Amino acid sequence: MRSIFVCYLTAKMLFLLPVLVIPNQSFGQKEKTVSIKKQNKKNRDVKGRDEEKKEQMRQVEGELTKRHIRLQDKATRKRMKQTKKKSKRLKSNKKEPFFKRWFRKR
Numbered sequence: 001m002r003s004i005f006v007c008y009l010t011a012k013m014l015f016l017l018p019v020l021v022i023p024n025q026s027f028g029q030k031e032k033t034v035s036i037k038k039q040n041k042k043n044r045d046v047k048g049r050d051e052e053k054k055e056q057m058r059q060v061e062g063e064l065t066k067r068h069i070r071l072q073d074k075a076t077r078k079r080m081k082q083t084k085k086k087s088k089r090l091k092s093n094k095k096e097p098f099f100k101r102w103f104r105k106r
Contacts, residue, residue: 069077095101 069080072080
């Protein structure tokens with residue numbers, strides 16, 4: 001009687017174990033397949049929108065700086081212009097930083 005019971009349990013385990021251990025594919029998420037053309041088109045659209053945003057930001061920034069300069073009186077504008085000229089002149093005579101020289105792509 002005992003051997004029949006052991007045989008019954010063994011047969012049941014041999015049948016149920018693979019069913020429980022091997023995952024059922026129907027429960028997994030189904031993966032959408034997107035064509036390469038659609039992916040490339042989407043990337044181009046996103047890249048184009050990013051470039052448009054950057055261009056708009058540059059325009060707004062330029063308008064704000066012009067407005068800022070217009071709000072100053074004549075003496076302040078003259079001082080700003082001289083300071084800008086001086087900083088350009090001093091900056092042009094400098095070497096680029098060592099880390100830029102060391103890690104430059106050649």
